[in-house]
Structure formats: structure tokens, C-alpha cells
Amino acid sequence: MASIKERAAALNLEEKLCVRPNSGQVIKPVNNCLLWSSLIVYLKSTVTIKTRRVHIKAHSDCFLGSEAVDVVAEHLKLSKKFEEVNVTREKVICVCQALLDCNVFEVPGTKPLGKGKKQVFQDSKRSLYRFIGGHNPSVDELERGVLAVGIQAFFCSEKSEEQTTSHVEMPVASETDCLTLKASMVSPSGSQTELKLPQTLVDEVWQELTLLRLLNLVEIPVLDGILQCSPSPRSPQKTHQLTTTNLDLAHSSNHLDRKVLKAFKDSQDDEWLYAALDCLDFLPDQSVVDLSRKLPHCFSEVEIQKPSYEQPLLSSSNLDNYKLLVYGALSKHYSHTDRAPLLPQHMTDIYKAITELLVTAKLDTALEALQLCLKLLLPNSREELRRLLTFMALAVEPQAIRLEMEVENRLAIKRSFSRAILHCKDLTKEKEDIMVVFMLCNIQEIFKIPGALHKEVSDKLALLVQGQQTDVTGSTFCQQVPKRTYVNSTKTTTNNELWKLLDSINVNVQISNKERKRLLGQFYQAHPEVFNQYFGDSAASIL
Incomplete structure (x- = not known):
């Protein structure tokens, strides 16, 4: 889930939010804190984050600078505050530069510059950027540089048209931050106090508004189980990701084998193999150990005898053999009939409604309903589903390695992994296949969060921070009962x-x-x- 960490400026707030352009028209005051936070959240949830290579070095969790400019421009154009404003690409680059200066994201693989020097954001497909987890700049920090007059005035003022910047590009980050809303408020005595919403309350707001928006798209006869938003018969699976910061952790043999495969994965330029190895975090230790121990046998003697400064690469035949080994391990793990599917049973009514939308060719509505449905999943299940679908989408390509001699890749992938994604007694096999195929065809879209939902959540959290009641007029709410x-x-x-x-x-x-x-x-x-x-x-x- 994407994070929203908001802070409102305690001083000079009115001066920043109320600006008079040259035309003499007063711009309506707007909460710059919410404007910046919604922009950052939209950027994090929309850009494509993956491992990218620059020359011979791979950088994980990165996004393109040109894509960041496109996403920021789209968000500003959709905002009601800038409906009649010309959002130029040069101005958007200034906004991205402000985000880079405030360490919202960074240029991967670069050393810190000297005092007084700063990185220049580049609007380019060859420039990479990576989000910095946990950093929460204030409004003052964001608007201290090229946006000294405030983001609203920057776009609404004619003088800002004269400002020019160089093109820059930045890397992307994943949705890992906790969604927390903070506000710097001035108490009656004049001292600053910080108000922080509990994480449980923020999660409830996301769940409530996601489900409410879903109910406006599809008809769900019974909400029993869906309101829990967690599958009761299935306990959350333990992942084996190597992101721990505990330095006292004793590295067992299994952990070291996983580190070997992770290092091998990061060095790969082959998208098929990278996606397959990315799924190993959810496999049991024994399968990972077997794959790690078989890896050295795939290198030929000539490759091993290369100088240390030359990175040994697998030959084409050895690479294909190892791909088949990885595919066999994944197929064995996900094809078990006693394995619970990643899309839980208690949301069957939602799956039925989505398949009906697909059958009636209402693809846009079906896509948004599926995005909301996946947003209700547990974070661990959502991430596992994303990785598995990414691998499946690459494996079914005609130019991909042939997985089985008897059948084509499409049928082999369907037979091995479809049941692990969706399997409901109340859905026919044909509708299950339609659902899975639709997910594979829209793999880049289904895990995005609708921008309208982001705005609704931000607005409600802002009202909660201010102690106001939310407006429920025209909304249909269901009361959860024991x-x-x-x-x-x-x-x-x-x-x-x-x-x-x-x-x-x-x-x-x-x-x-x-x-x-x-x-x-x-x-x-x-x-x-x-x-x-x-x-x-x-x-x-x-x-």
C-alpha cells in the first residue's frame, strides 16, 4: 500500500496558500501539505518500479525520469486546483527537481556531492531514480528552492513561465511505507504540537473507502467475510526476503543460499530469469537450497577461469537449462491441489461481478474493480501475486524458452499456475480462465491504485486530523455485525x-x-x- 506522510506548515501558512496572480483574481486557498503528499503518493503508486541496467551495472527498484515527469503532469492536470492552468513540462521538471532536492528520491549509484552542489533532475529515459524510504520532507523544504512562492502560485503565476530548467530523470520506489498522516498544528498557547493518526485508523480508512468505491462499481449481495479483508482459513505465508537490518542475525545455510541466488538475480539482464528468481522469496527453503547448489554446475570451465574483473555469464545452453530448473521448482510449488489460491475464497462475489463485466465488454469498469479488489488483499499476498503474474506474463511469450515439449507455453503456464491464483467452487473454469487472462493482459495496470481513491483517502484523513466529521451524504454504508x-x-x-x-x-x-x-x-x-x-x-x- 502506498504511504501518505503529511505535514502542514505551522508558520506562514496563509501567505503560501493565498496568492494573487497578475490578472487580479484571487486563487482559492489550498492546503499545500495535502497537495504535496497526494502528489508524492500518486507518483509512488503509478511509476513502474523495477531493476534497470546502466551500462553493465544493475540498479534495483528504479524508475525513469521521463516517466516521473509524465506522472506528475497527469496528476496536476487531474487536480481541480489546476483545471484552468497550463501545466507545462518545464514547470513539472521544477517540481521533480524539488522532490529530488528534498530527498524524496535519489540517483542510484552516485556518491554524495560536495557542499553547495546538488543533483540535476533530467527528463530522460536514460536517467534512473530510486525512492528513499521513510523520508518525509516538510512543505517548507519542498518549496524552498525553485518553488519558493508555493506550488500553487508557481503554476498559476505568469512570471513562472520565464523559469527554465534542464531536463532530468529519476528512479522509482515501491509501496513499502506505512500510511501515516501527521500535521504540525499550533496550540492555543502558541507552541507547536504534532498530531499523529494511529496506523490502525489509517488502514481502516483505506479499507472503508476502497470497499465503498467497489460497491459503487459492482453489486455484492453479501459482505460477510469481505469486511474482514483477510482470509480466515489461510494464515499469512512467511516470506524470505533478505531486507533484514538485524546485524546480530546468524546467517544459516538456507539464508546464505538465498543470498547467492539474490546476487545472481541482480546480475541478470534476462527479464524471464529475473522474474522467475524474484518468485523464490515465497518458496520453501529446501527448493531454494536445491536451486542454489545446482547453479555452479551450470557454468562451464571456461567461464569459471575468466579473470576476476570479468563477470562470468552463463552460456545460452546453460542458461536455458537453469531456467528449466527454476520453472520446475516454481511449478511444483504452485501446482499443489491443497494450496490455497492467492485470491481468497471470501471475495468470490467480487470475482463473479468482475467476470460479468468482462463478458459484457465493460473493460474499464472491470479494471478499476479489479484494482480495488487487489487493494483489499493482504500486502504479502498482493506482492506474491504481482511477482507470479509478472513471471507468467513473460513465460507465455512466443519467443520465450519452450517449457514442455508436448504442449505450448501458454497451456503449460495455465496448467501450472492458474489454480494458485484463482480457484472458486462457485466460478466455472471458463470464468476463472477469463479472469486470469485479463490479469495477465493488464499486468502493468491492475496493481495501480485509482487516483480518485487516493484523493478520497487524503481528504478524509485531513478531516480526521482536524477533528471534523466526514460527509457521508449520498453514500451507502453497511454496518458490520457479529x-x-x-x-x-x-x-x-x-x-x-x-x-x-x-x-x-x-x-x-x-x-x-x-x-x-x-x-x-x-x-x-x-x-x-x-x-x-x-x-x-x-x-x-x-x-
Whole structure:
């Protein structure tokens, strides 16, 4: 889940938010804190983050500078605050430069510059940038440089048209930060106090607004289980990612084998192999150990004898053999019939609604509904699903390595991994296949979070920080009840409907006595309790 870390400036706030352009028209005050935070969140959730290579060195979790400019420009154009403003690319580059100067992201693989020097953001497809996790610049920091007059005034002022900047490019970061809303507020005594919303409350806001937006797109008859947003029959799987900061951790043999494969993965330029090795974080230790121990045997003697400064690369044949080994391990792990699918069973009604939208060719609505559905998943399941789908999308390509001699790659991938993604008793096999194929065709879009949802969450969190109540006019909210209350209500409603059915059979004068007796006999066999309650002591004589 993308993070929102917001701070409002405690001093000079009114001067920054109310600016008069040359036309004499007063720009409406706007919360610059929310404007910056929503921009950063949208940037993090929209840009494509992956490992990229510069010359011979690979950099993980990076994005392109040109893509960052496109995303920021799109966000500003969609904002109501800049509807009538000309959002030029030169101005957007200034905004990206401010983000770079405030360490929202950095240029990977570069050494710190001297005092007074700074990196220049480049609007280029050859410039890489990487987000810096946990950094939360204030509004003053963001607007101290090229945006000294404030971001709103920068775009609305005609003078800002004269400002020019060089083109720059930046790297992307993943959604790993906790979503926390902070506000610097001035107490009545004049001292600054910091108000921080609990993480549980922020998560509840995301869950509530995501589900509410989903209900506006699809019809869900029963919300039991969906409101929990966590699959009860399946405990969260333990991942084996090597991002620990505990220096006292004893590196076991399994951990070292994982580090070997991670280093091998980072050195690969082959997208197929990189995506496959990226899925190994979710495999058991024994499978990873076996793959790590087989890796040295794939290098030929000539490759091993190369000088140390030359990185040994696998030959084409050895690389294909190792690919098949990795595919075999993944296929064995994800093809188990007793394995719970990554898309949990308690959201079956949502899957049905999405497949109906696909069948009726409402692709845009289906895509947004699927984005919201995946947003409700546990973070661990969401990440595992993303990696698996990424590998599947590369493996089904016609130019990819042939996985099995008897069948084509598309059928082999479907047979090995489809059940691990989606398997519901209430969905036909055809609809399951439609759902999986749609996810593979839109792998770059389904894990993005709709910008409208970001805005709704930011607005509600801002109101909560200010102690105001949110406006629920026109919204349909469902009240979550205990499971026992739900079961009792279901039983009472069912008995009432059965009572009405029995009464209609008994008082219907259009059927013969023989037919009535036959129907009453069938009813008694299925629901004897309701039958005895209805007829009382005369129940035996009726039959």
C-alpha cells in the first residue's frame, strides 16, 4: 500500500496558500501539505518500479525520469486546483527537481556531492531514480528552492513561465511505507504540537473507502467475510526476503543460499530469469537450497577461469537449462491441489461481478474493480501475486524458452499456475480462465491504485486530523455485525420464508387434495420443524 506522510506548515501558512496572480483574481486557498503528499503518493503508486541496467551495472527498484515527469503532469492536470492552468513540462521538471532536492528520491549509484552542489533532475529515459524510504520532507523544504512562492502560485503565476530548467530523470520506489498522516498544528498557547493518526485508523480508512468505491462499481449481495479483508482459513505465508537490518542475525545455510541466488538475480539482464528468481522469496527453503547448489554446475570451465574483473555469464545452453530448473521448482510449488489460491475464497462475489463485466465488454469498469479488489488483499499476498503474474506474463511469450515439449507455453503456464491464483467452487473454469487472462493482459495496470481513491483517502484523513466529521451524504454504508447475529438473522429470515411457502401450499384452492398432500409430504421431509410448528398437534393427521 502506498504511504501518505503529511505535514502542514505551522508558520506562514496563509501567505503560501493565498496568492494573487497578475490578472487580479484571487486563487482559492489550498492546503499545500495535502497537495504535496497526494502528489508524492500518486507518483509512488503509478511509476513502474523495477531493476534497470546502466551500462553493465544493475540498479534495483528504479524508475525513469521521463516517466516521473509524465506522472506528475497527469496528476496536476487531474487536480481541480489546476483545471484552468497550463501545466507545462518545464514547470513539472521544477517540481521533480524539488522532490529530488528534498530527498524524496535519489540517483542510484552516485556518491554524495560536495557542499553547495546538488543533483540535476533530467527528463530522460536514460536517467534512473530510486525512492528513499521513510523520508518525509516538510512543505517548507519542498518549496524552498525553485518553488519558493508555493506550488500553487508557481503554476498559476505568469512570471513562472520565464523559469527554465534542464531536463532530468529519476528512479522509482515501491509501496513499502506505512500510511501515516501527521500535521504540525499550533496550540492555543502558541507552541507547536504534532498530531499523529494511529496506523490502525489509517488502514481502516483505506479499507472503508476502497470497499465503498467497489460497491459503487459492482453489486455484492453479501459482505460477510469481505469486511474482514483477510482470509480466515489461510494464515499469512512467511516470506524470505533478505531486507533484514538485524546485524546480530546468524546467517544459516538456507539464508546464505538465498543470498547467492539474490546476487545472481541482480546480475541478470534476462527479464524471464529475473522474474522467475524474484518468485523464490515465497518458496520453501529446501527448493531454494536445491536451486542454489545446482547453479555452479551450470557454468562451464571456461567461464569459471575468466579473470576476476570479468563477470562470468552463463552460456545460452546453460542458461536455458537453469531456467528449466527454476520453472520446475516454481511449478511444483504452485501446482499443489491443497494450496490455497492467492485470491481468497471470501471475495468470490467480487470475482463473479468482475467476470460479468468482462463478458459484457465493460473493460474499464472491470479494471478499476479489479484494482480495488487487489487493494483489499493482504500486502504479502498482493506482492506474491504481482511477482507470479509478472513471471507468467513473460513465460507465455512466443519467443520465450519452450517449457514442455508436448504442449505450448501458454497451456503449460495455465496448467501450472492458474489454480494458485484463482480457484472458486462457485466460478466455472471458463470464468476463472477469463479472469486470469485479463490479469495477465493488464499486468502493468491492475496493481495501480485509482487516483480518485487516493484523493478520497487524503481528504478524509485531513478531516480526521482536524477533528471534523466526514460527509457521508449520498453514500451507502453497511454496518458490520457479529457472526452470531448474522447467523441468527439468516435463520430467522429463512424460517419466515419457509412458513410463507407452506402457507401458500396449504391454502391454495387451485390444486387437488392429492397434489397438496404430495407437496406437504415433500416439505415435511425437508423441513419437519417448520411443518410441526405450522400445523401443531394436527401435523400427523395431515400426512
